[in-house]
Amino acid sequence: MGEHRDIGRRSSESARAELVDVVFRRHYAALLRLAVVMVGDRGAAEDAVQDAFVSLHRNLRALRDPDAAEAYVRSAVLNRCRSWVRRQATQRAKRPLLLVREGPRRTPEDATLARDEVGSLVAQMRMLPRRQREVLACRFVLELSVAETAALLDIGEGSVKTHTHRGLHALQQGIEVNR
């Protein structure tokens, strides 16, 4: 954090590029994972994350606190994923939900999940109402606390809990229906 502040104070073009670089190195992979979970397509996810960093570079001077860069770029990624999903819906694309790659079955003891296709619950998560899926992404992909999620999405902590509960409940119901 302190590194960000020192760089930010210089407020020159090179300092901006350097700050974007620092945030990029630290957060690109995590943000890419977030975007893949949100849109289900690695190419689209890469576009969203790169676009968010371009936006960060453009708006860095507008951020009052350089430490806000991380929150800004996270929010920008969510924003762009949201736009991508909406564009897909608008274009009525019949895009299948994509699996990135089947990872190792990490919990063979979980017979239920083993029966399911990997990513099926994530795919269901993408079908949830926007706020529910974003809250779940913050809590379970970015592993943010309730307070951090509330700050990032600019909603109350009570809303975070409510959307988390509703989202998880909807996923549970989906599993029971498909059983």
Add this chain to the structure above:
Amino acid sequence: MSTIEERLARDIEAVTGGIVVTDSDLRDARNQVQQRISGRQQRHRRRGVVAAAAAAAVVVGVATWQSLGSDDETLSPTEPVPTPTSTSLSAADQTFLVGDAPTAEELAGVWRLDNPTVSRMLFMFTADGSFSYDDTGQLSADPMVHGTFVVDGDTISVDVDGGTAACAGRTLSLRAAMAAGGGLHIVPVGLGDFDCDRPFRPQWALERVLPGGMGGLEAPAEAVWRPVTGPEVVVATWLDPQGEYVSELRGDGTYTVLTGPGELADLGTWTLSDSSSRLSLTSSGDSPSCQSGDQFVLSNLQATDFGTLVIRGDVARKDCQVLLRAEAWFSLAP
């Protein structure tokens, strides 16, 4: 049996665990970002050069641009047009711009100022990339600003090529967000103390008019309808009850009908006769949907004003298939 939280966490881990980001991937992605940043900067410089050249030409030929002062006279052809105000957003602007970045497809259509109290400003973004803005709702004939737009993230850049606000040659930068409920929030940035600054406000909250943004309009049952007293009543921009057509009746006796996302449906001339009780619209040869001379006539013309001016009449003649309806026309802008 695991909880749904645990199962979701494991499924996310299984999905994201398969996403490998190598050092090479990281370098490639960083290069892509840098290229896009450089591309933006070059585009901005090019826009600046074009704007500078246009501004220089206008300064030579048009008296109204003399008020631009010495800033433009000192422009170097290789330097961008100076933007005297910051393009950064205030905290209030950032709060105002909460929402998704708009796409060109989402912008396409006609928008009006939400709950207008004084101004009846209208905006139009067309599917082919043109932009019009007018403070009195006259989008088709003499808008205050006309140009072409592109969307890049949350920024709408408008290259102005005409309009009564004398902004031609400028590139307007509008930061925008699709607000909750389908509204459009816009903050103009980077505008200086120019003549063309005049029509702009710090923030705009807009609601969609076309396509189909405000259908289902009804005059209240208790509305008192009175005869139309003269052409000043009908010179306005009107929306049909289904929200499908925007009809612009201008003081010079011409009219334009827009539909869909701002597509031209009809144009021609209008007259008021029989003691202002009969409104006739006659299509011109340039009408894309009607034959030259086609008429749409409303008789027994009446008006009511319950905060929104509304006119209605009986259809006495309808030659063209443009679906103007007679139930009532609601004023969007005087």
